[in-house]
Amino acid sequence: MSELAVVSARPARLQVLADRGSKGAATAISLAKDPGRFLSSVQIGITLVGVLAGAFSGATLGARLSAILIEVGLSEGIALPLGVGLVVVAITYLSLIVGELVPKQIALRNPEQVAIRVAPMMRIIARFAFPLIWMLDRSGKLVLRLLRQSRTQDRHVSDEEVRLIVAEAESTGAMNPAESQMIAGVMRVADRSARGLMTPRHEVEMLDVACSRADLMRQLKDHHRSRLPVWEKDPHNIIGVLATGDILAPALMNEPFDLHELLREAPVVRDEQSALDVIDRLRMAPAHMVLVYDDYGHFEGIITPMDLLEAITGDFPDSETDEPKVVIRADGSYLVAGWMPVDEFADLLSLEIDTDRGYETVAGFVLEKIGRLPEVSEHLALLNWSIEVVDMDGRRIDKLLVKRVDQ
Structure with missing residues (x-):
């Protein structure tokens, strides 16, 4: 239980508890940082x-049970091996249930709390058995x-692992679907x-800055x-x-105005600039808008x-006439707009797309x-999906019909 709890406990959660004053959490963190010594301590205890x-089951309990069997009438040749065998089977069964399966289930259900409770005891064992632990650690x-295999491997959490954690939290009810969808959206935005x-x-x-006042008001x-x-x-x-709020006052008062003086500056970003950089620029933009230019x-x-x-x-549609990015049809196929972000499309169909892509x-x-217009x-056949171009707007792909090939 100690081994599984300390190994399975989330370091971030333990750190939070340690910051709140939990000495057991701080001890568990220090044990997890030196797995060689910790595992040696655990193995000494298990051994x-x-x-x-x-020794106790064979020399004491086995002998006593054999004596009882002899008293009830069994011969010594049968009572001795039978008594020892029954004790060994009973001890083995109890060791598996009480010593292995149940403690491990408890550790998996709440690893942080179990680690906090057992960590101080494991540290005491490590101190008393230091010479033996040092030898086992060095030998290992x-x-x-x-x-x-001596090089320490850094544990990196991938985007896919984060998505699995979010999906697990949603399935257990710890997170509602709207929250998980927003987290997935944040992860997509960071990659765009x-x-x-x-x-x-x-x-x-x-x-057009050169338009007349009447044209400006109409537009x-x-x-x-x-x-x-x-x-x-x-x-x-x-x-x-x-x-538009800046021009409202002079327009209502029918006063003259210079459109140049009413303009606000908007920073320029490259079309290949990362979304995180764009967010920083947008946060400081006086007009709450950035302009995107190519090279x-x-x-x-x-x-x-x-x-x-x-x-x-x-999306937040401006009107009922706004085009949705995807429509689920009655037969289970998808009618997809060509402008739909490809990362959302990949999530919809559970596809993998290149991170270093030019689209x-x-x-x-x-x-x-396809490689051409x-x-x-x-x-277009793609794994178990069929993608059909159903509408073109000039040289632009406007609509696509996506369905499984087995439909």
């Missing part, structure tokens, strides 16, 4: 108990070195680039956006962001706090796999 149990390390977060240029509503009325990028001479030349200076799109929120929690959408994924009704 000592086994030797004493064997020598054998490991001969087997080329600016291109995977942005609203693409063809969906961005913009203003503000039609757009229904709180912040709009403003360009000058060239749509790729964004000179700032207009917050050639072409305007690619914008990123706002709402884009980040939607990447974590899912961020399902359309880009299909183009990468597909035609309508063209199919």
Whole structure:
């Protein structure tokens, strides 16, 4: 129980308890940091108990049971081996149940609390048996070195292990589905680039700084956006962001205004820049918006706090006419929008995608796999899934039908 509890206990949880003043937790942490000495202490205790149990059962209990069997009428030749055998079987059974299975089950159910309670006793054993433990520890390390296993392996937690932990927490009721979905969304966002977060240029509503006052008021009325990028001479030349609240007062008072003076600065990020860097830039942006450009200076799109929120929690449709990223059909197939983020698509179908990829959408994924611009009704076989291009918007993949090949 001591061995399994200390090994299975979560270091982070023990550290929290140690910070709160638990001496047992601090002792358990120190034991776990030196597994050679700890395991040697455990093995000394196990071996000592086994030797004493064997000697005691054969020399004492076995002899007494044999004497009782002789008194009830059995011959000495039968009573002696039968008495010892029955005692050995009983001791072995109790050792397995009471000494192994039950303690290990207790340790697995609450490893941190068990480790806190048994750690002080294990430290006492380690102190009293220090010479023997030192010899066993050195001998074990020598054998490991001969087997080329002496190097300490760092324990890294992968993204997949974190997802499994979250899924386990959800299945046990410790976390509700909405929480696990948001955690999965945060993990996806951290792996994306600016291109995977942005609203693409063809969906961005913009203003021309040279437009007349009447055109400006009409566009503000039609757009229904709180912040709009403003360009000058060239749509790729964004000179700032207009917050509609800044223009509200002079517009209502019918006062003159200079649109240049009302603009707020928006930082520029590269389309391949990591999402974490983008979040830092967005946090300090006066306009709460960053502009995404490629390496050639072409305007690619914008990123706002709402884009980040939607990447974590899912879309917030502006109206009933907004296109959903995926629709589950009656036959179990999926109608997928080409702009759907590919990491969400991979989670939906339980697929593995390259981390070092040059695309961020399902359309880009299909183009990468096919190697050219597909035609309508063209199919792509992917493991046990069939992906069909059902609609093209010019040179852009608009809709895909995804279903299992056995359907």
